[in-house]
Amino acid sequence: MKALGKLRLVLAVLGIIYILIPLIAVVPASFTSANYPSFPPKGFSLQWYTKILERQEFVEAFFNSLQFACLAAFFAVLFGTLGALAIAKYDIPGKHYVTSILTAPLSVPQLVLGIALLIYFTPMMLAGTSTGFLIAHTIICIPYVIRLVLTGLSGFDYNLEKAAAILGANPFIVFWKVTLPLIRPAMISGGLFAFLTSFDNVTVSLFMISPNMRTLPIEIFSTMQDAYNPIVASVSSVVIFISVILIVVLEKIHGVGKVFGGTQH
Amino acid sequence: MEPLRNYADQEVSEQVKVTGEPQRKTKVRKRRSWIAGLLLLIPILLFVFGFFIVPMLYILYLSFISTDNLNGADAVYSLQNYITLFTDSYYLSSMWLTVKISLYSVLVSLILGYPIALTMAKSSPKIRGYITLLIASPLLVSIVVRNFGWYLLLLPNGTINQFLMNIGLIKKPLNLLFSELGVVIGLSNAYLPFMVLAIATSLYNIDPSLEKAGAILGASPMRSFLTITLPLSLPGIVSGCVLVFSLSMSAYVTPSLMGGANVPMMPVVIYDQINTLLKWTFGSALSYVLLGITLLSVFFFTRAFEKSKFREVFR
Structure with a gap:
């Protein structure tokens, strides 16, 4: 009994280390003073962080990523919240199918989605433009927002809306003062999740970028393909840092595990 | 997905309020309410339809066109792409x-x-x-x-x-x-x-x-x-x-x-x-x-x- 329990525990710890080890390796490697990244690092220096600022393409890509992720999250939350409200609240015929359609972009491989959008956008002159990029990223974010807001609405007490209406509030006041504050946590976690989905995305972005519009993961991806450059370690550490901050916020509001618990195909 | 709104409860209150024709009034109200819902759904449905469903169907259609030229001058409908793939x-x-x-x-x-x-x-x-x-x-x-x-x-x-x-x-x-x-x-x-x-x-x-x-x-x-x-x-x-x-x-x-x-x-x-x-x-x-x-x-x-x-x- 004891021996089996111990074996299980050891295997579990090994498994968790296996999940985390690539991330654990990156951050120390970025502080190396050598000309190549290694884990454990050789010496200590911040040279690879100051070098990011000298590489204009990384700085530009970072701000592009930030901008697109914010916009994609905004549109996904806007459309997604309205859609989820409609599905949860109104007796729309075939609402089960509507939910499936709206979450379908999640079950199609991102590679295929990227290809479809590239081929579709080219005659529309949207390929390689920021509009096209934004549309593609909004599409991949929408399913998560729909799921999270629907989950948030599942415990919603519609009597509160009714009570407000009886007390004389018009529909807009009801929405603003009653509905919105109650679904705000679900909207915020949906937005954060959408932000990270867009900010981290490589596969769809690969088909949407143009030479003068690139994002940070794309820069990391192409640098890794060309050369083994230590600057990737410091840029990656910046990405990890941003992700960790958002993960902490997401965990406080919603619980990171729950987000993925609902992400069943 | 279960309808989350409690209609039974609502109908009772309707009946109490308007004793004249409760049946018809409720029906109208129900229909109006799903029309309002549809209005909320339209933006996202159009978006997902236009930028997800249509592109996916479009490349399905393209997959049945075979061409050797990049400009598609010799494009014909055929199963050639799939035949090449599986041979x-x-x-x-x-x-x-x-x-x-x-x-x-x-x-x-x-x-x-x-x-x-x-x-x-x-x-x-x-x-x-x-x-x-x-x-x-x-x-x-x-x-x-x-x-x-x-x-x-x-x-x-x-x-x-x-x-x-x-x-x-x-x-x-x-x-x-x-x-x-x-x-x-x-x-x-x-x-x-x-x-x-x-x-x-x-x-x-x-x-x-x-x-x-x-x-x-x-x-x-x-x-x-x-x-x-x-x-x-x-x-x-x-x-x-x-x-x-x-x-x-x-x-x-x-x-x-x-x-x-x-x-x-x-x-x-x-x-x-x-x-x-x-x-x-x-x-x-x-x-x-x-x-x-x-x-x-x-x-x-x-x-x-x-x-x-x-x-x-x-x-």
């Missing part, structure tokens, strides 16, 4: 390679994931929460960053090779990166959290008194695991395997970074056809074949389990 040995071996590597990564994540899920199920809710946070957080960090971490560990002069050479186990560095092994490591690492969460969910639902009853009747811990816990967690195992398999089949970034040209999995081949060779119609056909193979494998895998002796587990 050319290059594409066939790429399909087989994709399925093989995906199966390996399912196997690795199952073996590594089960003990984690079991430990989560046996822990207190607090510990469970911490483990969930630890294993789910990497999913929110870009895949390129996670792959770069593996570069540091797996390169010929990377951590693992250095370590093995220092303790004298190997003389020459092993080819861990840019090989099938590297892709399996990358994919299983990336999707292991999904496996753990799927299995853990089904383990949480097992009634703990079953194991107690087994122990009282004299079953050893090993036996009670094999006859009670493992069979009851099978639905979780199946859904975890299905998820990891389909994600591995269609992953592009990990195979191209960790395998490169040495491991031409289907997504890598498709990417080359579309972005390098600009063969859009052929690439579209390849995309749909990839989708088809994934869906078919998942279908048969799930069916096989539903028909096996564990059928009762699946309701």
Whole structure:
């Protein structure tokens, strides 16, 4: 009994280390003073962080990523919240199918989605433009927002809306003062999740970028393909840092595990 | 999805208010309410329809057009793309390679994931929460960053090779990166959290008194695991395997970074056809074949389990 329990525990710890080890390796490697990244690092220096600022393409890509992720999250939350409200609240015929359609972009491989959008956008002159990029990223974010807001609405007490209406509030006041504050946590976690989905995305972005519009993961991806450059370690550490901050916020509001618990195909 | 609005309750209040024609009034109100709902739905439906459904159908249509010229001068409707795919040995071996590597990564994540899920199920809710946070957080960090971490560990002069050479186990560095092994490591690492969460969910639902009853009747811990816990967690195992398999089949970034040209999995081949060779119609056909193979494998895998002796587990 004891021996089996111990074996299980050891295997579990090994498994968790296996999940985390690539991330654990990156951050120390970025502080190396050598000309190549290694884990454990050789010496200590911040040279690879100051070098990011000298590489204009990384700085530009970072701000592009930030901008697109914010916009994609905004549109996904806007459309997604309205859609989820409609599905949860109104007796729309075939609402089960509507939910499936709206979450379908999640079950199609991102590679295929990227290809479809590239081929579709080219005659529309949207390929390689920021509009096209934004549309593609909004599409991949929408399913998560729909799921999270629907989950948030599942415990919603519609009597509160009714009570407000009886007390004389018009529909807009009801929405603003009653509905919105109650679904705000679900909207915020949906937005954060959408932000990270867009900010981290490589596969769809690969088909949407143009030479003068690139994002940070794309820069990391192409640098890794060309050369083994230590600057990737410091840029990656910046990405990890941003992700960790958002993960902490997401965990406080919603619980990171729950987000993925609902992400069943 | 259950309708969340309590209509019965509403109708009563309507009837109390307007005693004249309660029936008709309610009907009108009901219809008006779903029309309002439709108005809220229209923006997102149009968006998803216009930028997801139509493009997907468009490349399905394109996949039935075959052309050798890039300008499409000789374009004709035919099944030529699909015929080439299933007769050319290059594409066939790429399909087989994709399925093989995906199966390996399912196997690795199952073996590594089960003990984690079991430990989560046996822990207190607090510990469970911490483990969930630890294993789910990497999913929110870009895949390129996670792959770069593996570069540091797996390169010929990377951590693992250095370590093995220092303790004298190997003389020459092993080819861990840019090989099938590297892709399996990358994919299983990336999707292991999904496996753990799927299995853990089904383990949480097992009634703990079953194991107690087994122990009282004299079953050893090993036996009670094999006859009670493992069979009851099978639905979780199946859904975890299905998820990891389909994600591995269609992953592009990990195979191209960790395998490169040495491991031409289907997504890598498709990417080359579309972005390098600009063969859009052929690439579209390849995309749909990839989708088809994934869906078919998942279908048969799930069916096989539903028909096996564990059928009762699946309701």
